[in-house]
Amino acid sequence: MNVIETKAAPAAIGPYSQGRVAGGLVFTSGQLPMDPVSGELRNGDIATAARQVLKNVQAVLQAGGADLNTVVKTTVFLKNMADFQAFNAVYAEFFQAPFPARSCVQVAALPKDALVEIEAVAVRK
Helix, strand or coil: CEEECCCCCCCCCCCCCCEEEECCEEEECCECCECCCCCCECCCCHHHHHHHHHHHHHHHHHHCCCCHHHEEEEEEEECCHHHHHHHHHHHHHHCCCCCCEEEEEECCCCHHHCCEEEEEEEECC
16 A cells, blocks of 8 residues: 655645555545645635635545546535535536546534535546
8 A cells, every 4th residue: 555645735634644545546535625835724615615625636636646537436525515506516627427426414513614525536547
């Protein structure tokens, strides 16, 4: 198993890796809407937050030898399920049919009071 480390995504804020490669699969840790350069949280609205999170997921995947086209499963954690439709509109900017399998749940809270967190599993190219 290999550890994924990239400056194109925010550094881990706890005792975990940005991602891991195991066999032919890439597993990302949950990504928050943090700008990887400034460390600033992009949390003004769900669309802004979702775009930043998906860019971070994309960066970790690329560092692990995968990309958004090879994602087989995502797990989405929303702070507010009322953001579901607006989130889906942004998600559809990054993923096209056939879409990955996905779970989407509302949670009581996320680190740094983020609006959304996403983790992904992808096949290496």
